[in-house]
Amino acid sequence: MTEVGRPADMARTFAQKALASAGGEAAVAVGQIVDARPDIALSHDNTAPIAEIWRQFGQERVSIPERMAVTLDHAVPAPTIRHARNHAEVRAFVAEQGVGHFFEVGRGICHQVLSEEAVVLPGDLILGSDSHTPHFGWLGAFGAGVGRSEMAVIWATGELWLRVPESIQIRLEGKLGDWATTKDVALTLIGKLGAAGALYRSVEFDGPAITGLSLDSRAALVNMMAEMGAKNAYMPPDQAVFGYLAERLVARPGRRPGRGAGHGETAEEAAGRLGERALYPDPGATYAAKHVLDLSAVEPRVARPHQVDDTVGVGELESVRVDQAFIGTCTNGRLEDLGAVHRVMVGRRTAPGTRMVIVPSSSEVWSEALSRGWVADLAAAGAVFGTPGCGPCMGNHLGVLAPGEVCISSANRNFQGRMGDRGSEIYLASPAVVAASAVAGRIVHPREVMG
Amino acid sequence: MNGPVDVAQPFRGRVFRYGDHVNTDVIFPGRYTYTKSRPEEVAPHALEDLDPTFVERVRPGDVIVAGWNWGCGSSREQAAVCLRYAGVGAVVARSFGRIFYRNALNNGLLAIVCPEAVDTLEEGGEVEVDLEASAIRHGEAAFAFSPFSPAVRSMIAAGGLIEQTKRRLAAG
Numbered sequence: 001m002t003e004v005g006r007p008a009d010m011a012r013t014f015a016q017k018a019l020a021s022a023g024g025e026a027a028v029a030v031g032q033i034v035d036a037r038p039d040i041a042l043s044h045d046n047t048a049p050i051a052e053i054w055r056q057f058g059q060e061r062v063s064i065p066e067r068m069a070v071t072l073d074h075a076v077p078a079p080t081i082r083h084a085r086n087h088a089e090v091r092a093f094v095a096e097q098g099v100g101h102f103f104e105v106g107r108g109i110c111h112q113v114l115s116e117e118a119v120v121l122p123g124d125l126i127l128g129s130d131s132h133t134p135h136f137g138w139l140g141a142f143g144a145g146v147g148r149s150e151m152a153v154i155w156a157t158g159e160l161w162l163r164v165p166e167s168i169q170i171r172l173e174g175k176l177g178d179w180a181t182t183k184d185v186a187l188t189l190i191g192k193l194g195a196a197g198a199l200y201r202s203v204e205f206d207g208p209a210i211t212g213l214s215l216d217s218r219a220a221l222v223n224m225m226a227e228m229g230a231k232n233a234y235m236p237p238d239q240a241v242f243g244y245l246a247e248r249l250v251a252r253p254g255r256r257p258g259r260g261a262g263h264g265e266t267a268e269e270a271a272g273r274l275g276e277r278a279l280y281p282d283p284g285a286t287y288a289a290k291h292v293l294d295l296s297a298v299e300p301r302v303a304r305p306h307q308v309d310d311t312v313g314v315g316e317l318e319s320v321r322v323d324q325a326f327i328g329t330c331t332n333g334r335l336e337d338l339g340a341v342h343r344v345m346v347g348r349r350t351a352p353g354t355r356m357v358i359v360p361s362s363s364e365v366w367s368e369a370l371s372r373g374w375v376a377d378l379a380a381a382g383a384v385f386g387t388p389g390c391g392p393c394m395g396n397h398l399g400v401l402a403p404g405e406v407c408i409s410s411a412n413r414n415f416q417g418r419m420g421d422r423g424s425e426i427y428l429a430s431p432a433v434v435a436a437s438a439v440a441g442r443i444v445h446p447r448e449v450m451g
Numbered sequence: 452m453n454g455p456v457d458v459a460q461p462f463r464g465r466v467f468r469y470g471d472h473v474n475t476d477v478i479f480p481g482r483y484t485y486t487k488s489r490p491e492e493v494a495p496h497a498l499e500d501l502d503p504t505f506v507e508r509v510r511p512g513d514v515i516v517a518g519w520n521w522g523c524g525s526s527r528e529q530a531a532v533c534l535r536y537a538g539v540g541a542v543v544a545r546s547f548g549r550i551f552y553r554n555a556l557n558n559g560l561l562a563i564v565c566p567e568a569v570d571t572l573e574e575g576g577e578v579e580v581d582l583e584a585s586a587i588r589h590g591e592a593a594f595a596f597s598p599f600s601p602a603v604r605s606m607i608a609a610g611g612l613i614e615q616t617k618r619r620l621a622a623g
Contacts, residue, residue, distance in 0.1 A: 074484075147526055153616050415524060
C-alpha cells in the first residue's frame with residue numbers, strides 16, 4: 001500500500017485502514033458504515049446458543065467454516081451437568097460444520113490461545129462474541145466484540161456492518177519503574193478518562209515506549225481498553241510481534257491456507273511477510289483526542305469496588321482485608337504475570353485466612369511455569385491452581401465469593417456480584433500487588449512484603 | 452412473565468431510573484450466561500444484581516432511564532433479551548456500551564440516546580415512546596431523539612436482526 005503522493009488531509013487512522021481493508025474499500029471516512037468481512041469469527045462456550053440462533057436461518061452449512069475459531073474456556077472443565085451439555089453441543093457443532101480452529105478444554109482463554117496459535121495476524125479484522133476481543137490490537141489487528149445474534153449472522157453471511165469509529169491517540173513515553181506494570185498504566189488511563197472515556201472509539205497507542213514493553217505487557221494494556229468503552233484498541237506491531245507470530249506460523253505449516261506459513265518457509269521469511277501486511281496510522285491522521293502518558297510517573301494502582309474507573313494509588317487505600325487473591329484472565333494470566341507473582345511469593349506464604357487461586361491463561365503458560373519450577377514454589381507458598389481458562393472471573397466456578405468476602409484480582413472487571421454473591425467485593429490490581437496482598441492478608445504495595 | 456411489547460407502535464409505560472455505568476453483569480449475572488439463553492429463562496433474572504425487585508414491578512411498555520454508558524462490560528446478549536422479555540420497551544440513556552447498544556436494537560429493544568429526557572424524567576413518571584416520530588412524551592413535554600436510520604427501523608419492524616436475516620437469506 002503506497003502512501004506516496006497522498007494529500008495530507010487524506011491521512012488515515014489505523015481504524016480507517018483496517019476497516020477499509022475488511023470492507024474491500026480503497027478508503028473509508030469516520031462515521032461511514034462498512035460491510036466488513038472478518039478474517040476470524042471467534043466464539044467460545046457461547047457457541048452452542050449461537051448455533052441454535054444460526055439454525056433458524058435454515059442453512060445446512062455455515063458460510064465461513066475456515067474463518068471460525070472456537071475455544072472452550074469460560075467454564076472449564078465443566079462444573080455442572082448443564083455446562084457439560086453445553087460443551088458437548090459445542091463439540092458436536094464444531095465437528096458437523098468443520099470449524100477451522102477449535103481448542104479444547106484446558107488449552108486456555110480464547111484471546112491468549114488465538115495469539116499463541118497465530119490464528120490472528122497483523123492487519124486482520126477479528127470479530128468475537130466476547131467483549132475483550134479488542135485484545136488482538138496488541139498484535140496490530142482490529143478486534144471488536146459483537147453479540148450472539150450478530151455472530152450467527154456472520155456465520156451465515158460472512159459479514160457484518162460496522163461504523164468506522166473516531167480514534168483517540170495515546171502516546172506512551174518514558175520507562176516503567178520497578179513494580180509499575182501496564183496494568184497500572186491501564187488503571188491510570190481508565191481512572192483519568194473514565195469507564196466511558198473511549199466509548200465507541202478506536203484507542204491507538206503510539207510513542208517510543210512501546211518497543212520497550214514486553215509482549216505480555218502490551219497485551220495486558222490493550223486488553224484493558226475494553227474497560228474504557230473502546231470499540232477496539234491498537235499498538236503498532238514491531239519486529240518483536242512479527243517474530244513471535246512467525247515462529248508459531250512456521251511451527252504450524254499450512255494451517256491457514258493462503259495466510260499461514262507455507263511449507264519450507266523460514267521464520268525470517270514469515271516475519272517479513274507479516275511486516276508487509278501490518279497497518280500503521282498515517283502521520284497527520286485526525287484524532288478525536290490525543291493524550292500523552294509518561295510511564296515513569298505510573299505507580300501501582302487499585303480499582304475499588306464496583307467500578308473499574310474508581311482507582312487509587314495502592315498506598316492511598318485504608319487497610320483492606322483480603323479473603324481471596326486471584327491471578328489469571330485474558331488481562332493478567334500470562335507468563336510474565338506468573339513471574340511477577342513468583343518473585344513476590346517465593347519463600348513466603350499466604351496469610352492465615354487468605355486463600356490464593358491462580359489460573360494460567362493457557363496451557364503454554366502453564367507448561368512453562370511448571371518447567372521453570374514456579375508452580376512448585378507457588379504451591380509451597382499456599383497457592384492453588386485451576387485449569388487454564390477464564391477461571392472465576394465471571395463467577396462461574398473455581399473460586400466464587402461468599403457474601404461480604406473481598407477479593408483482590410488481576411482480572412479486568414470489579415462489577416458488583418461478578419465473581420459471586422452481590423454482597424462480595426472485588427479490587428483490581430497488577431499481579432505483583434495481588435501476590436503481595438495474598439502474603440500480607442490485606443492490600444499492600446509489593447515493597448511492603450519484599451522489604 | 453410479561454413478554455415483549457411491540458415497539459414499532461407508540462407504547463406507554465412508567466419510568467424506572469438508574470445511574471451511570473450500569474454494566475451487563477448486574478443486568479444479567481455472569482453466573483447464568485452459559486446455562487440460560489432462551490428469553491423465558493433469562494427474563495426472570497433481569498436486573499437481578501442491581502434491583503432485585505425490578506422483575507416483580509415491571510409492566511409491558513415500561514422504560515428504563517439511566518445515565519452514561521448503560522450496558523458497559525460483557526457482550527452477553529441476554530442483557531438486552533432479559534429486559535425485552537421482562538417487558539421493557541426502551542432504555543433511554545446519555546450513552547450506551549456499544550455492544551449492548553447493538554444487541555438491544557438487534558432484539559427490538561429501543562436504545563435511545565436522549566440527555567434531555569434523562570435530565571427531566573423521574574422515577575414512576577408516565578411516558579409514551581413513539582419510534583416513528585422519534586419522540587418521548589411526558590405530560591405536556593416532548594423530547595426528540597435522533598431518528599434511527601431506515602435500515603435500523605426496517606430491522607425493528609421485521610422483528611429484529613434474526614428475522615431480518617432470515618428474509619434476506621430467503622430472498623437470496
